[in-house]
Amino acid sequence: MANALEVTALDVVYQGTLQVLRGLSLAVPEGKIVALLGSNGAGKTTTLKAITGLLPLENGEISGGRVAFDGADTTGLAPHTLTRRGLFHVREGRQLFTDMTVEENLVAACNALGGRHAAPRDFDEVYAFFPRLKERARQICGYLSGGEQQMLAIGRALVARPRVILFDEPSLGLAPKIVAEIFAIIRQINQSTGVAMLVVEQNARVALANADYAYILESGSIMLEGNAAELAGNQDVKNFYLGGAEGGRKSFRDVKHYRQAKRWLN
Ligand SMILES: Nc1ncnc2c1ncn2[C@@H]1O[C@H](COP(=O)(O)OP(=O)(O)O)[C@@H](O)[C@H]1O
Ligand SMILES: [Mg+2]
CATH class of the missing domain: 3.40.50.300 (P-loop containing nucleotide triphosphate hydrolases)
Known part of the structure; x- marks a missing residue:
C-alpha cells in the first residue's frame, strides 16, 4: 500500500x-x-x-x-x-482563537486555506462528527471545556479536507x-x-x-x-x-x- x-x-x-x-x-x-x-x-x-x-x-x-x-x-x-x-497539524495546546466563537474559529480555518476554500461554506460535516460543537456554535471558545476545545481543534482540521x-x-x-x-x-x-x-x-x-x-x-x-x-x-x-x-x-x-x-x- x-x-x-x-x-x-x-x-x-x-x-x-x-x-x-x-x-x-x-x-x-x-x-x-x-x-x-x-x-x-x-x-x-x-x-x-x-x-x-x-x-x-x-x-x-x-x-x-x-x-x-x-x-x-x-x-x-x-x-x-x-x-x-x-497535510494538517492539530497542534499541542490546540492553538484556537479563544476570544472568538466556535463557528468563527471554523470560518478562520477556512480563510487560512486561501484559494482552496475561499467561499464561505457550511460546517455540516464538522457538526455531524461533533454535535456538541453545533450546540455551542455561538459560544466563545475560551469558555468551552478542554474536551470541547480539542473537538474544535479537530473540527478545524476537517474544514481543510x-x-x-x-x-x-x-x-x-x-x-x-x-x-x-x-x-x-x-x-x-x-x-x-x-x-x-x-x-x-x-x-x-x-x-x-x-x-x-x-x-x-x-x-x-x-x-x-x-x-x-x-x-x-x-x-x-x-x-x-x-x-x-x-x-x-x-x-x-x-x-x-x-x-x-x-x-x-x-
Ligand atoms: N525550540 C526548542 N529549542 C531547543 N530545544 C528544544 C526546543 N523544542 C524542544 N526542544 C528539546 O527537544 C527535546 C524534545 O522535545 P519535544 O519534541 O517537545 O518532545 P516531546 O514532544 O516528545 O515531549 C527536549 O529535550 C526539548 O527540551
Ligand atoms: Mg510534545
Whole structure:
C-alpha cells in the first residue's frame, strides 16, 4: 500500500548544536492510523514540527534525511504550503482563537486555506462528527471545556479536507472518559473519510487501542515498531508503558527498571 507520509532518516537540530532527532524513519500508509509514542522529551512534537515546516520558527532545522508527502519530497516546505496541499497539524495546546466563537474559529480555518476554500461554506460535516460543537456554535471558545476545545481543534482540521492529519497529544489534560470519546471520534473520522493519521501520544494505552501501527520513540530514535495490537500485547511495552494506572506516564523507578532490563531494545 502506498504511503501518504514517509519520513526517512530524519535528523533535527535546535540552535545549530542541540540534536534532538537522530535518523528517525516512519511511514503512514494511506487511510491508516499510526501512533508515535514516547515519554516527555522524546522528540514527538519535534517530529511533527519537522514534518509540517514549523522548525524554522523555533531556530530548529532538518540537518539530515527527508520528508515525503503524497509521494513528493516536501522536506523544509513552509507550513501554509503543506496545509494547502492537505497535510494538517492539530497542534499541542490546540492553538484556537479563544476570544472568538466556535463557528468563527471554523470560518478562520477556512480563510487560512486561501484559494482552496475561499467561499464561505457550511460546517455540516464538522457538526455531524461533533454535535456538541453545533450546540455551542455561538459560544466563545475560551469558555468551552478542554474536551470541547480539542473537538474544535479537530473540527478545524476537517474544514481543510486534509489527506493526512497529525495530532499532537489529543489526550493531554483530559479526563479518561473524554479521552475515550475523542479517540472514538478520531477513529470514526478515519474510517468514514479515509484520511490517514499520525497520532503522537504519551498515553500509550489509548493510542495502541485505536491505531493500526505504532512506533516507540526514545531520545530521538525509534526503539520499537509494529502492529498496534501486537505492541499492546508485548511484555516489555506492557511493563514500561502500560503498567501504571496513569497509562503512559512513567515513574523514575520504571525508568531504572527499564534501563536494567533493556530487553526491548533488541
Ligand atoms: N525550540 C526548542 N529549542 C531547543 N530545544 C528544544 C526546543 N523544542 C524542544 N526542544 C528539546 O527537544 C527535546 C524534545 O522535545 P519535544 O519534541 O517537545 O518532545 P516531546 O514532544 O516528545 O515531549 C527536549 O529535550 C526539548 O527540551
Ligand atoms: Mg510534545
